[in-house]
Amino acid sequence: MDSLTDSLPIGPLQEGIWLFWQLNPTSPAYSMPEVFHFDGDFDTEAAEFAFNEVIRRHEALRTTFHETDSGVLQVIDRDPEPVPVNVADLRGFSAAAQSEQLQSALDAAANLPFDLTAEPAIRLTAIQVSESRTALVLVAHHIVCDGTSMTIVLDEFGELYRSARRGTPPELKPIAPGYSTFVKRQLAALANGALKEESAYWRERLAGVTGSALPGADRTAARVPGALHTYVVSTPLDDGLTEALSEYARRARSTPFSILLCAMKIMMAAATGDSDEAVGTATSGRTPKFARTVGMLANMVVARSRIDMSRTFAETLEEVSLDLMDAIDHQDLPFSRMVADLHDAGLQPGADVVRTVFSAGANGALKLGEGRLSEVVARTVEGPFDLVVDCDLASSGIALDWEYALRTYSREAADGYCAAYLEILAALLHQPDTTLDSLGLAEILARVAPIPRSDAPSPGAMPPAAQQDRPPDALLTSVEGTVADIWSEVIGVPVQSPHDDFFELGGHSMMAGEAVALVRKKVSRTASLRLLFGHPQLRDFCSRLEADADHASNAVDDSRSPRSVGPT
Structure with missing residues (x-):
């Protein structure tokens, strides 16, 4: 050095x-x-x-x-x-x-x-x-x-x-x-087993989890590398809604952020019909000692809640708040290790553990003294999440900044969801003791943000023509077929050729970790992230996997059993 x-x-x-x-x-x-x-x-x-x-x-x-x-x-x-x-x-x-x-x-x-x-x-x-x-x-x-x-x-x-x-x-x-x-302190805590309780909590809490999201278009839509593929919308709460939010937070002994998060989960449940809502939220690992340390100290936790539409907002808020507090109480385990634990325990999460992030942003401003300074929102490119919502909870007012990935949402759908959220939040605060299914939330969504429909085939579905008359080069060995099935499951698109590239199909770093864990379990323990990064094409990747004795009894002689990939 x-x-x-x-x-x-x-x-x-x-x-x-x-x-x-x-x-x-x-x-x-x-x-x-x-x-x-x-x-x-x-x-x-x-x-x-x-x-x-x-x-x-x-x-x-x-x-x-x-x-x-x-x-x-x-x-x-x-x-x-x-x-x-x-x-x-x-x-x-x-x-x-x-x-x-x-x-x-x-x-x-x-x-x-x-x-x-x-x-x-x-x-x-x-x-x-x-x-x-x-x-x-x-x-x-x-x-x-x-x-x-x-x-x-x-x-x-x-x-x-x-x-x-x-x-x-x-x-x-x-x-x-x-x-x-x-x-160094965090690595020491991981090495000496100080986070075993957190690991056990997340294994139990997130077994079988699938990250929640508002309905959008086909998530595998092609994109142009480097293009500005996000759509950012800022929705400030008007004075009346801000006052209603603050007043209800005091009355319910809750926080404005918990109420905003609860409203988001309720809107998701109303839009999807799914009661199991798992949303990522950023937490800070800062103790007083590190209060002014610059670095990556924020962690991601998954706040998972069951949304029962036959209950009231008041009852739902209490449960969502407890879920959030439990997650924060176990925030010391890094998100990457949390996901790895789920894989190692065989508790396979969904294709994405987190698709939607809903967090409270840190309040800060630049002051140059002389002159007048105004801040503007920058246009950025899409990241691994479908939607990121940043809540700005300032003393001067409350605003939500929504960053939609355009691979998933159109600008029209994004604007509609933002408008629907404000209307749903107002309805919840106005009638907190009315059952959710009596508030007309689905009607608000249908009127303000019609749920988009995609004509694309469902994940894993293959057009019938694609299953017929494959050229010999498209036939897969049994090992390639098993790995292809895993990739299809993780990425959510059919893997049709031995030359398909994991990342060109839409895979990203979080998906790569899940795919490698499944290949280790079902095919060979020699699978690794480095191997996948270096050899992302299916045949190239599989050819470098070493035979695993644990799977030998289930293997098929590849020289006699070429096959095509069909729906899993």
Whole structure:
């Protein structure tokens, strides 16, 4: 190890993000852009000083990641080279062209991928629109920065910028313990068995779970790599609904977030007819010691509830709140290890453990002192989830930011669901002691957000013509057929050819973990994520699996038993 660097294993909370990046190195899906318009005299030199000082203060922001024979290491640069602020100048464009150029520049800055192996996972871009107007885009990758961390970065950047402009020392809190301290503590807890209780809880709680989602179009629709395939809608609650929410939270001894989450689960149940609702929510692993540590400290837990439409909202809220509190009480087990435990115990979850994320965002803002600053929502690309809802619970008001993946939802359906949610929330708060099935929730959905129907075949279904007259090259051996059936089950699309590619079919990092676990159980213990990443085509992958004695008695002589993949 270089004398100017430190290294340690990748943290458990970073593992899933790293796997996604390995599969999608040019995807900015896990980038966290903060976009601002500043009207005033912007000082680029002060911004560059503040930006690099924030990087110096927090080791996560000067970390790169490297694959080694012993696993993934994160390497911390003790004395990094200064990172320049990217500057774009649009002052020479006409007013008509400038608007289009500005949006293009904002999109490019917000979605420029990071090379996690070679550069700090944070970037600042200043776009000069006029002599008195500058757009700022601050982006950090989620592998080194969670929502709370971003509020810390913004707070410190603002103070350092203002101090540079004043020419006085900054008023900053002492540097917090580095992220490496948090990772070492978490790895030690996993190694010494301190999280056995959490593991047992999640194995029991999530047996057979399938992530819940609002109905959408065919989830396997083709997409254009790198395109902005999300649709973001912000729905602020009006004053009357905000007051009703706050008042009912006080009366029910609940929290606004619990009420919003409960309303979401009720809307899902009304839209799908499924009473089993499992939704991901982000939690913070921050103790007071790590309150101002910058890094990936947020974990994902799955809040699973049974929604009985014959009960009242008041009764349902009580149950959903208890479910949420139980999940938070067991938040110390990293999500990636939770999923691995389910596989190892043979409790196969659905194709996706989480399809919908519903969380409360951290409140933070940038303050540059002079001038006027306004924040705007950045357009981003789709990630592994169908829908992410971020609840902004500020003292000035409450708003929900919805990020829909356009592979699943049309913009029309997205707008409809947002409108239906507000109407359903108002109905629940207005009549909390009326049974849910008497509130006309399905009618609200049908009127405001007609549930989309897809003409695509159901997952695993194969058109009859595809099952006939296969060329010899399309015949699969028994091992390939078994693996193909597993891939079909996990991804939700038919695997029809020995040359089908797991990731081109729509598989992603979370699906890869499930697929590998099933192959280990049914075919060969030599299956691994690395093998799947390196050889994603069916025949190539299967040819590298070693014979497993445990499965030998169930194997069929491949040389005598070619077959085609049909419906599972």
